[in-house]
Amino acid sequence: MDQTKLKELGLRLFEINAFKFGDFKMKVGINSPVYFDLRVIVSYPDVMDTLTDLLTEYIKQIKVDTGVHLCGVPYTALPLATLISIKAKQPMLIRRKEAKTYGTKKLVEGKFNAGDKCLIIEDVVTSGSSILDTVTDLRSEGLVITDAIVVVDREQGGAQNTEEKGVRMHSLFTLSYLLNVLLEAGRIEEKTVQAVAKYIEGAQIKSDGSFMKNGTTVVNELSRAGMTFEARADLAKCPVSKELLKLMASKKSTLCLAADLTKSEDILNLVEKVGPYICLLKTHADIVEDFSENFVKSLQSLAKKHNFMLMEDRKFADIGNTVALQYSSGPFKISSWADLVTVHSLPGQGVLKGLKSVLTDPILQRGVFLLAEMSSQGNLANAQYSAATMKMATEVDSDFVAGVVCQSSDLVTFPGLLQLTPGVKLEGGVDDLGQNYDSPEHVVKEKGADICVVGRGILTAKNQEDTAKKYQERLWAAYCERVGISE
């Protein structure tokens, strides 16, 4: 087996988010720090090609008796079995998930005779129950099953469970092998490997879904809200979120100032005062009456002096071509100075592609925050819209998405993504135009915010500097309490 090719494929699977770290609810009811989603590979013909090449070679190499037929476990392994069948010139069978209720009422499609041997193909194995479901149906038709080829064995008991039912499992990758590949390539840290290993050791599962060891309690140490910013920086895929997470940890600040003032001088004076307490300065360039290149330069030098990042809250929401122009051109030339921008997910993936298309200078590292929810009363972002936004944030262009603007603690599960939450005021409440506010503690501990946006809570304060300091301290204390560290 070509180990270089195997390792390259492992890295590519990580790159396309076919496997990821975070907090994922599993079929057996527990939360896992690692998740494989091989359904995405159908969108990457290069991955499909390499994977089926390697699987075909692996089948030859392990000298398993392949029998007459191949059968993929529905659904993810179906295209894999199809491609292997073509490469290996071995006929295929399809097992239906549900028997047809009309016509032939068949469970297994394809030509076969009772007594024929069939090799099972599966994508990811946890307990092995999906393989065994397929085996039961094939055996009920008289087919003989002794072996299964799988892409990834999560090492949670699948091999033992299938062996007990007379099926030997052969895996191209084990979870440990993949973790090692990522570690060697510097994509993850040793502590991530340890957190996953600890989980796997505790979460050994029988084929009926129960734990092998009685009284098992499984702890997921890679749950976003319980992790420190330093640990999360190791997992971030977007370079800007990596930097921002480190900045927040070193500066002990999760405060974003919404500088919603209309004169550049007022903004600069305010930022000079509150700069030491913020990790991010959020602007609305189109409300600044005297916006100029000099204003941008002054903002940039303040950002350098006080160590914070700049985010233009432009909320891009148009087709790719238009947002590309809005980002790079016009009076604001946002892409030349804003480390981050906000983007509505409404137009679909094209909005990210359009923004990314203007970033020709590799030195300028840029990122976006996607809006999944809003803080205003009666906003139209429902659960389906928010879930689709999260899919957009994590599936493609994940090197460009630094975080998500939202109000709920359960949306952002990937620890490398930041949750930015507006609607924060010391005293909570609602404004005359329907803006909802919660206290700093509530927003961090109940709503799961990493970065909290405060505008008028500071802008209208008598002493803006002291107030910004108060927000920074209360937000930081709430974060420390959330992750269980001392301030």
Ligand SMILES: O=c1ccn([C@@H]2O[C@H](COP(=O)(O)O)[C@@H](O)[C@H]2O)c(=O)[nH]1
């Ligand atoms: O859902 C959202 C998204 C963005 N914002 C922006 O945050 C600030 C909040 O200002 P306050 O004065 O603290 O209300 C403002 O710039 C909004 O454009 C938001 O409020 N809600």
